[in-house]
Each structure stands twice: as structure tokens, then as C-alpha cells.
Amino acid sequence: MKPLTLPGIEPYAHEHTHAEPDYLEALERRTHAEMKQPQMLTGRIEGRLLKLVVAMVQPRLVVEVGTFTGYSALSMAEGLPPGGRILTCEIDPVAQRVAQEAIEASPFAGQVEIRPGPALATIESIDEPIDLAFIDADKTGYLAYYEAILSRMPAGGVILLDNMLWSGRVLEPGDEDTRALAELNDRIARDDRVENVLLTVRDGIQLVRKR
Numbered sequence: 536m537k538p539l540t541l542p543g544i545e546p547y548a549h550e551h552t553h554a555e556p557d558y559l560e561a562l563e564r565r566t567h568a569e570m571k572q573p574q575m576l577t578g579r580i581e582g583r584l585l586k587l588v589v590a591m592v593q594p595r596l597v598v599e600v601g602t603f604t605g606y607s608a609l610s611m612a613e614g615l616p617p618g619g620r621i622l623t624c625e626i627d628p629v630a631q632r633v634a635q636e637a638i639e640a641s642p643f644a645g646q647v648e649i650r651p652g653p654a655l656a657t658i659e660s661i662d663e664p665i666d667l668a669f670i671d672a673d674k675t676g677y678l679a680y681y682e683a684i685l686s687r688m689p690a691g692g693v694i695l696l697d698n699m700l701w702s703g704r705v706l707e708p709g710d711e712d713t714r715a716l717a718e719l720n721d722r723i724a725r726d727d728r729v730e731n732v733l734l735t736v737r738d739g740i741q742l743v744r745k746r
């Protein structure tokens with residue numbers, strides 16, 4: 536991922552952000568040692584942001600699209616209110632196995648549940664209100680995830696979407712993934728059902744709240 540900020544700023548922000556718990560540091564090390572695309576893991580800055588947003592919104596149900604090895608799901612779990620839970624969607628069996636082990640090694644085994652298979656089918660099977668969602672999977676699927684989640688969300692619900700600046704490529708969309716992200720940024724900015732801010736944190740995070 537190409538840095539969007541001045542050289543040295545990302546490490547500076549990392550050093551000046553609270554550290555994650557030991558089991559998340561261990562998960563990051565394991566992900567780098569064992570997984571093919573370890574850079575997909577969100578990491579400290581985005582993980583702490585997700586935890587803070589969850590702690591502020593106090594959702595009863597969180598849906599995550601794209602578990603990978605479980606780092607972002609377990610970061611969000613730290614902010615859950617009592618009785619709150621996370622359903623996290625993952626299609627890759629290898630990632631599911633690593634994430635399941637990480638969940639069991641954390642204090643949140645009873646609150647975080649992996650839903651295997653394609654995320655859209657999982658979202659469409661949910662028949663209770665989704666209070667908060669984090670979308671971080673296949674980029675061409677984002678629009679369908681956004682719509683399916685928004686239609687299941689009460690007023691005040693929050694959606695965060697990762698990689699919405701895509702290393703800056705959204706400025707000149709030249710491929711299918713970039714076009715999908717740029718078109719969704721345009722759509723969210725015009726969407727009267729929500730208010731939003733496109734944060735220039737890490738690879739760009741859309742922070743969206745349903746009116």
C-alpha cells in the first residue's frame with residue numbers, strides 16, 4: 536500500500552497511538568509469518584480507530600465484511616457494550632482457521648462469530664438491525680454490501696469502508712477495482728440517506744452515518 540502522507544508521518548502516528556493488546560500484536564506477527572498478503576491486515580492505527588468508534592456508537596450488532604485473520608474484528612470487539620456481538624464474513628478457509636484460533640485466544644470468544652462464505656449472502660440472511668458495519672473485502676462488491684447493510688440499519692447506524700482512497704488511484708480510476716471505489720465515493724457524497732466524511736487515514740476510510 537502506497538503511503539498517502541509525508542514520509543515519516545505513518546510511523547509517527549503509529550508511535551503516538553495507544554498500543555494494541557499483546558494478543559493482537561501476536562496475531563499481526565503470525566499473519567506476517569504465515570499469510571500470503573499480510574499487508575491486508577488493518578493494524579494499530581485503524582484498529583484503534585475502529586475500537587473507539589464502536590465504543591462511541593455502542594452497537595448491539597456489528598457486521599464485518601472481510602475477516603482475514605481477525606485483527607479488525609478483535610479490535611472492534613474491545614469497544615462492544617455488554618451483550619454486543621460481531622458477525623464477521625470471510626470466504627477463505629485458511630483465513631477463517633487463523634481467525635478462529637485468534638478469536639479463541641482473545642477475551643472475546645463468545646462475542647465474535649465467523650460467518651464462512653460469500654459476504655452478500657450472509658448479510659442478506661441477517662434479519663435483525665445492524666448497528667455498525669466495517670466493509671473491507673473485494674472492492675467490486677462494496678456497493679452491494681453498502682446497500683444491503685444500509686437497508687438493515689436503524690437511524691444513527693454507522694458504516695466504515697476501508698481503502699476508499701486506494702493508494703490515491705481514485706484520482707485517476709484506470710481499473711475495475713478503482714472504478715468501483717471511485718463510483719461509490721461519488722455515490723456516498725450524494726446520498727441523502729446518510730452523512731459522511733472521507734478520512735485520509737491510512738488508505739482512506741469512509742465514515743458514514745445513517746440519518
Ligand SMILES: C[S@@+](CC[C@H](N)C(=O)[O-])C[C@H]1O[C@@H](n2cnc3c(N)ncnc32)[C@H](O)[C@@H]1O
Binds near residue numbers: 601606627
Ligand atoms: C483486506 S482483507 C480484510 C482485512 C481484515 N479486515 C483485517 O483487518 O485484518 C479482505 C478479506 O476479504 C475476504 N473476502 C474477499 N471477498 C469476499 C467475499 N465475497 N465474501 C467474504 N469475504 C471475502 C478475503 O478473503 C480477505 O480475507
